[in-house]
Amino acid sequence: MNAEIIAVGSELLLGQITNTNARFLSQHLAEIGVNIYYHTVVGDNEQRLEEAVKLAQKRADLIIFSGGLGPTKDDLTKETIARLIGTTLEYNEEALVSIQAYFDKTGRVMTENNKKQALVIKDSKVLANDNGMAPGMFAKSDGKYYMLLPGPPREMQPMFLNYGRPEILNVMEKVERIESRVLRFFGIGESALETEIDDILIKQTNPTIAPLAGDGEVTLRITAKHESPEEAVRMIQQAEDEILERVGHYFYGYGETTIAAELAGRLKEKQLTIAAAESLTGGLFLGELTAIPGMSAHIKGGVVCYTNEVKEHVVGVKKETLTKYGAISRECAKELAEKIRQLCGSDIGIGFTGVAGPAGLEGHEPGTVYLAIAAEGQETIVHPLKMAGSRDGVRKRSVRYGCHYLLQLLS
Template sequence: MNAEIIAVGSELLLGQIANTNAQFLSKNLAELGVNVFYHTVVGDNPHRLKEAMKIAEERSDLLIFTGGLGPTKDDLTKETIANHLGKELVFDQKALFSIQQYFERTNRDMTENNKKQALVLEGSQVLANDHGMAPGMFLSRNKNHYMLLPGPPKEMQPMFLLYGHPALQAKLTNKEVILSRVLRFFGIGESLLETKIEDLIDEQTNPTIAPLAGDGEVTLRITCKHHSLTAAETLIKETEKKIFERVGTYFYGYDDTTLVKELTKKLQEKGLTIAAAESLTGGMFQQEITSITGAGKIFHGGIVCYTNDVKQHILHVKESTINQDGVVSEKCAKELAENVAKLLNSSIGISFTGVAGPEELEGKPVGTVHIGIAREGKPTEVETLLLAGSREANRKRTVNYGHYFLLKALEE
C-alpha cells in the first residue's frame, strides 16, 4: 500500500506551525509496511483541496488527511471530501453525546456550530476522539482508502494509534514491515563517509542505505522491508556490521540520540562527575549538559572564564602561561581543565578556549580551538581544532567536539 499524507490548514503554509503530524504518521505507517511517497500541504480552500485529492488518488492507495475537522467555517475537510466522493454527512450520535457531555462538565454553553464536529461521512468507520471533540473517519471507495484525522497532535496521535492503526492493518493484504535504524557519526564529513561506503550504497537493494547530513554530524539510515521482523533486524545488523568495518571509529549512537545524551549516559554508567571551564563557548557546554534529565548526578558546575583576569585569579592559570603561550593555547587549555576539576571536586575537568571570531586573537586565526580534558589517573589531553564558519557555528561545533572527544576517551 502506498500512502499520501495531506495536511490541511493555511497556518501550515504560513509557517505559523510545523507539520509534525506528517512526521509521526510516516514513522508509524512505515512500521505497518505502508510506503509514504508524498507529503502534501493545502490551505483552507475547498477547490485546492479537491485538486490535491484528485492528484493523490491517481498516485496513492491511501489518502490520510489531518486537520480541518473543527467547528469553524474554515474547517472544510470533511465537507469537501464528502462532496468529492458523493457522500452525505450524518451525525454520529456517540460523538454528539460526547461533545454535549463535555460542555455540561465544563459548565459552558454549547454553540450550534460545535454540533458540526459530530458530522461524519456516511458509511465510514468512525474513529473515536478520546482527547477532543471531532471524531476521525476511515472509508474505502474503489481502489482508494481515505482516513480523516484531527489536526491537533494531542488528538491525532492517540486516535491513530488506538483506532487508525488497527483499521489499516485489517486492510493490508501484504503484511510486510518496514524497519529503519539510524546510525549517527561525528568527526567525519558527509562526502568522506559516503566515499568510504560508496560500494555499499551502489550495491544496495534491501536493506537500503541513505546518507543524511545533520547539524555538524552525519547520519546513515538503514531501511529494510520484510515479512518477518526478525529477518529484517538480521539484515539491518549485517549491513550495519559492514558499515562499522569502514567508519565505526566515528560512530556514537543510534536513532534519536545526541552527543550530549550519550555523554551523560556514559558518565552515569561509570559513576564519574564533570566540571567545565569555558572561554569562547561562554557556558554553552554547561547549558547543554544541564538540559539532560539526571545531569545533577554527574555535573558539579562550571566557570565561564571569558577574561584573562578570571582565568588567572579564579581558575589559577599561571601568569607565565598567559604571557608566554597566550590564552589561546594548549597549555592554557590544559591548566583550565585540571584546575576546574580540582576547584569543583570533579573526576573530570573539560575546558574550551579559542577564537570564535570574527577577528583574530593573539595572532591566532579565527576557528582556532583548544579543548582540554583532565581525568583522574590519566594524562591530561588537549585536542586542537581549526574550524571554519560563523562565530556562532564555531561555538556550537566546539561544544559538540567537546562531547565527542570526551565520549571517545571514556569508551577506551
C-alpha cells in the same frame, strides 16, 4: 500500500504553524510498511483541496488528511471528500453525545456550530476523539481508502495510534514489515563518510542505507523490509556491522540521542564526575550536560572564564602561561582542564579556549580552538581544532568535539 498525506489549513501556508503531523504520520506509516511518496499542504479552500485530492487519488491507495474537521465555516475536509466520493454526511449519535458531554463537563454552553462536528461521512468507520470533539473517519470508495484526522497534534496523535493505525493494518493485504535503525556519527563529514562506504551504499537495495547531514553530524538510516521482523532486524545488523567496521571510530549512538546525552550516560555508567572551564564556549558545554536530568551526582560544576582575569584568578591558570603563550593556546587549554579538575574536585576536567569569531583574536583566525581533557592518572591531552563556519557553529561544534573526545576517553 502507498499513501499520501494531505494537511489542510491556511495557517500552515501562512507559516503560522509547522506541519508536524506529516512527520508523525510518516514515521508511524513507515514502521508498518506503508510507502509515502508525497506530503501536500493545502489551504482552507474547497477548489484547491479538491484538486489535491484528485491528484492523490491517482497516485496513492490511502489518503490521510489532517485538519479541517472543526466547527467553523472554513473547516471543509469531510464535506469535500464526501462530495468527491459521491456520498453525503450524516449525524453520528455517539459523536453528538460525546460533544454534548464535553460541554457539560467544562460547564460551557454548546453553540449550534459545534453540532457540525458530529457529522461524519456516510458508511465510514468513525474514529473516536479522546482528546477533543471532532471525530475522525475511515472511508473506502472505488478501491481507495480515506482517513480523516483532526489537525491539533494532541487530538490527532492518540486517535491515529489507537484507532487509525489498526484500521490500516486491517486492510493491508500483506504486512511487509519495515524495520529501521539510525546510526549517528560525529567527526566525519557526509561526503567523507559516503566515500568510505561507497561500495556498501551502491550495492544495497534491501536494506537501504540513507545518509543525512545535519548540524555538524551525519546519520545513516538503515531500513529493511521483510515479512518477518526478526529477519529484517538481522539484515539491519549485518549492514550495521559492515558499516561500523569501516567508520565505527566516528559512531556514537542510535536513534534520537545526542552526543551530550551519550556522554551523560557514560559518566553515570562509569560513576565519574566532571568539571569544565569554558572560555569560547561560555557555558554551553555545561548548559547542554545539565539539561539532562539526574546528572547532579556527575557534574561538579565549572567556570565560565571569558576574561584572562577569571582564567587566572578563579580557575588558577598561571600568569606566565597567559603572557607567554596567550589565552588561545595549547598551554592555556591544558591548564584550564587541570586546574578546573582540582578546583571542583572532579574525576575529569575539560578546558575550552579559542576564537569563536566573527573577528580574530590574539592573531588567531576564528575557528581556532584548543580543547584539553585532564583525568586522574593520565597525561592531559590537548586537541587542537580548526573549524569553519559561524560563531554559533564554532561554539556548538566545540561542545560536540568535547563530548566526542570524552566519549573516546571513556570507551
